[in-house]
Amino acid sequence: MSEDLKNKQMELRDLLPMEINGWKVAEEDREFNPETIFDYIDGAGEVYRAYNFEKLLSRHYFKKGQPKIVADVFDMGTSADAFGVFTHDLEGEDLGIGQGSTYNGGLLSFWKDRFFLSLYAEEETAQAKKALIALGKSIADSIPKNGEKPRIVSFLPEEGLLEKSIHYFHNHIILNYHLFVADENILFLDQKTEAALTTYSLQEEKSILLCIIYHDSEKALHAYKSFIQAYMPDASEEGLVKTEDNKWTAAKLQEDLLIVVFNAPTYFSAKEMIQKVLELRNQK
Amino acid sequence: MKKRIITRRDFLKVAALTPLAGAVPFSVYSNQAKVTKKEILKSRVVLIRDKDALMASGSPNQEIIQKMLDEAVTTLLGGNDPVACWKTLIKPNDIVGIKSNVWSYIPTTKEVEQAIWRRVRDAGVPENNIGIDDRGVRRNPVFQNATALINARPARTHHWSGMGSCIKNYITFVPRPSAHHGNSCADLAKIWTDYNLKDKTKLNILVMLTPLFHGIGPHHYSQKYVWDYKGLIVGTDPVAVDATGLRVLEAKRREFFGEERGLQPPAKHILLADTRHHLGTSDPEKIELIKLGWEESRLI
Numbered sequence: 354m355s356e357d358l359k360n361k362q363m364e365l366r367d368l369l370p371m372e373i374n375g376w377k378v379a380e381e382d383r384e385f386n387p388e389t390i391f392d393y394i395d396g397a398g399e400v401y402r403a404y405n406f407e408k409l410l411s412r413h414y415f416k417k418g419q420p421k422i423v424a425d426v427f428d429m430g431t432s433a434d435a436f437g438v439f440t441h442d443l444e445g446e447d448l449g450i451g452q453g454s455t456y457n458g459g460l461l462s463f464w465k466d467r468f469f470l471s472l473y474a475e476e477e478t479a480q481a482k483k484a485l486i487a488l489g490k491s492i493a494d495s496i497p498k499n500g501e502k503p504r505i506v507s508f509l510p511e512e513g514l515l516e517k518s519i520h521y522f523h524n525h526i527i528l529n530y531h532l533f534v535a536d537e538n539i540l541f542l543d544q545k546t547e548a549a550l551t552t553y554s555l556q557e558e559k560s561i562l563l564c565i566i567y568h569d570s571e572k573a574l575h576a577y578k579s580f581i582q583a584y585m586p587d588a589s590e591e592g593l594v595k596t597e598d599n600k601w602t603a604a605k606l607q608e609d610l611l612i613v614v615f616n617a618p619t620y621f622s623a624k625e626m627i628q629k630v631l632e633l634r635n636q637k
Numbered sequence: 638m639k640k641r642i643i644t645r646r647d648f649l650k651v652a653a654l655t656p657l658a659g660a661v662p663f664s665v666y667s668n669q670a671k672v673t674k675k676e677i678l679k680s681r682v683v684l685i686r687d688k689d690a691l692m693a694s695g696s697p698n699q700e701i702i703q704k705m706l707d708e709a710v711t712t713l714l715g716g717n718d719p720v721a722c723w724k725t726l727i728k729p730n731d732i733v734g735i736k737s738n739v740w741s742y743i744p745t746t747k748e749v750e751q752a753i754w755r756r757v758r759d760a761g762v763p764e765n766n767i768g769i770d771d772r773g774v775r776r777n778p779v780f781q782n783a784t785a786l787i788n789a790r791p792a793r794t795h796h797w798s799g800m801g802s803c804i805k806n807y808i809t810f811v812p813r814p815s816a817h818h819g820n821s822c823a824d825l826a827k828i829w830t831d832y833n834l835k836d837k838t839k840l841n842i843l844v845m846l847t848p849l850f851h852g853i854g855p856h857h858y859s860q861k862y863v864w865d866y867k868g869l870i871v872g873t874d875p876v877a878v879d880a881t882g883l884r885v886l887e888a889k890r891r892e893f894f895g896e897e898r899g900l901q902p903p904a905k906h907i908l909l910a911d912t913r914h915h916l917g918t919s920d921p922e923k924i925e926l927i928k929l930g931w932e933e934s935r936l937i
Contacts, residue, residue: 396797
């Protein structure tokens with residue numbers, strides 16, 4: 354059996370230890386799929402569905418006199434989606450676990466390969482934090498390989514990029530979660546489009562870059578025209594407009610890639626940002 | 638008529654009128670609203686707080702909660718006697734469902750449920766015609782036959798709808814709640830008319846004892862983002878009640894983060910409950926807010 358196939362067949366429960374720092378499993382694990390996830394986490398389930406998650410296993414750990422620890426392991430199907438769902442909430446401190454982690458208020462999240470982990474202590478104590486870190490490391494070690502980030506992330510210029518500002522996603526609900534663009538899906542995003550949104554510090558102003566790869570050039574052209582019509586009908590022929598806040602928005606299409614820059618401080622900075630993305634894309 | 642698309646640029650246009658950049662400006666959506674007779678009258682909402690509402694253990698103080706509810710209801714309805722006021726809301730032959738919320742981290746609380754139950758009994762409703770339920774309302778005979786509803790739930794931010802609100806509390810009357818998740822739960826208010834709940838609802842109580850003002854992770858909860866506000870927001874208009882609670886959550890976020898940080902996603906279902914579904918009033922200018930009790934850190 355190939356290594357890849359063995360990895361694909363790995364059971365979620367095998368990733369989790371039965372005991373960590375004196376916390377022990379005292380309940381049956383629970384498993385959820387995209388249909389049943391609402392029984393577990395209500396509306397938040399939509400976030401994981403937006404990233405095409407396949408399975409979730411929840412295991413609870415108990416220790417006398419200490420808060421319960423809830424370990425939720427999501428099989429996202431691909432490393433791109435594990436990375437994506439991790440980028441949904443980047444608030445917190447990176448503890449160097451897995452391929453990217455955050456710790457905040459008793460919650461340790463990280464991703465590795467096609468898995469996203471949420472380890473949560475119902476109350477934040479010093480002991481619980483140590484246990485969360487130990488649990489995170491144990492799980493990360495039991496996932497045998499790293500996964501690749503989505504290709505679109507490599508199109509994002511590094512200069513001026515603000516730390517922890519990259520969000521990778523598919524649909525317009527998640528786009529609007531991070532940046533409200535329009536109440537309708539004017540960019541024709543769906544579960545197969547790949548989008549990256551990030552923030553730059555340009556001339557002491559925050560500018561936002563959105564890159565989207567469509568299934569094909571025709572769909573990308575359709576989306577570009579829709580965006581221009583709904584969002585910037587007053588744009589110049591080259592796809593730039595000065596918006597009501599005296600900043601610049603620019604849109605550019607190259608085959609299946611649509612690039613939009615919001616809040617650029619100047620006309621030239623908007624154009625320059627687009628040019629950098631195109632150069633990076635053409636290098637790949 | 639073709640539906641107008643609202644974009645980020647509409648928000649930029651009205652930004653000068655709405656200094657809170659993270660908030661959803663009312664005027665962006667207001668051109669969709671029909672001016673109805675009801676809107677001319679202000680919706681009255683009572684915000685009541687008591688510094689002793691929570692005991693040292695963190696549990697609500699039953700006696701104080703009863704007192705807060707009574708004072709809120711008499712103020713809201715312009716009476717002196719709580720029981721007499723409740724009798725204007727509930728008739729002895731009503732079948733009354735007290736719609737609670739059992740979210741494990743911050744529930745409605747037994748104390749609030751009990752305070753409501755007691756006054757419904759005082760209004761002359763027999764015990765067996767009163768039910769308290771949340772996730773079982775569709776199977777509960779009292780709720781199936783209810784002629785009156787009291788809607789009580791805790792205020793909190795919500796991962797998908799922006800805010801766990803009184804409007805949202807009726808999601809369990811729907812066979813498949815996820816069907817209402819579209820566009821971050823924008824049209825939750827439709828449930829109120831589709832399931833004949835609007836006219837049955839006599840009172841809305843947004844429990845602000847320990848609200849959650851920010852959520853993290855799949856469970857959208859951390860003690861770090863809960864604070865003892867020790868309040869109740871009470872009104873007959875669910876939209877006005879929620880809009881007032883939303884202002885408190887937004888103010889707390891501003892205070893905590895030291896910057897304007899709108900809810901993610903914005904709780905637009907509250908605004909649209911007004912402008913699209915005409916369930917009530919979301920515009921603070923059209924809400925008569927009466928503030929009672931403990932003033933310290935009231936935030937609004």
